Amino acid sequence: NVAHGLAWSFYTGYLKIVLPKLVDSIEQYHRHKGNSSTLRHRDSWRLHIVIPLSAFIPDKLEEADRRVRFHDNLPEIAIDRAGVRRRVYKHSVYAVLDHQGQPHHCVLEYATPLQTLYLMSQDSSAGLSSEERRQQVLLFIHTLQGILEESVECRNRYRLIVLDDEREQEGEPDPYFLSKTILKQLQQEE
């Protein structure tokens, strides 16, 4: 089951490593910027991970919704990993605009492993159909939720944002669907 391994890989190879360092990273970022505090609400000091049910993941969030705008990168973390000396990990901070044009900042990215699912469903030699891909996305979410709920290292440092972008595509597509979905989550944190 492809998604089972991808969820474990996302956890052991990334979230378990970077999430414990996230708060320090944000504090360092604020110190570096002087007295400003871009990320105002400590309850939103989490990695917001967007999980689109379609598994379709653009490399720039702005391509999905122009109300989601890159703001800055957090300081880098460098760790020796599997023979790569000082492999670099970093997160991006985005400003998400509401309908009044007001920016809400958060640490945001897509669940990168889903790109593998999408590309596999496009490569006939990978043996994954579009129907199977959808099943695997649901299995990825289910497995990842289960792992993270039991993880001491990751507690309170993440937010999974499931994007129902398939149902959304019936009828008139909303160009601000991503920003609205993220803002619903952020409002609960503010």
Add this chain to the structure above:
Amino acid sequence: NVAHGLAWSFYTGYLKIVLPKLVDSIEQYHRHKGNSSTLRHRDSWRLHIVIPLSAFIPDKLEEADRRVRFHDNLPEIAIDRAGVRRRVYKHSVYAVLDHQGQPHHCVLEYATPLQTLYLMSQDSSAGLSSEERRQQVLLFIHTLQGILEESVECRNRYRLIVLDDEREQEGEPDPYFLSKTILKQLQQEE
């Protein structure tokens, strides 16, 4: 099948992206170092990927064999990936000493996805036993070989080095098993 997804992920999310840029990276590295050319043999301008059958992967190669010594990092590559702006990819150059103490340089790392397999086999909630893990390592190698053989992007830019470190552990373990295994490969390239 966990390993099937990890092999596809390793290809679509890493090797397919970084291997086409490897030659440029090495040329840039040599220019930056003046007239020296650390990696003398163009046939060894490949990413040498060590795949231990045990899936046991230390983060520092020196811990596996002190004749494998970190030399330098190649220039970084930065790409926008899934919302992370300018995500950094880099490779490490190692000096591998032969029995005469002569250094042979190469671009070297472990197959990072196997760390996930190893950690899964240690976490009872992941549902992977040690026996299953071994099967999955073999499936990973088989799947990855199949993908890479068909890949135009990766042709001639990699070398898979399978490390039979399980059989090696019966009897007196050889502290130079890793370096000797790598050197056998490098001698074919020199």
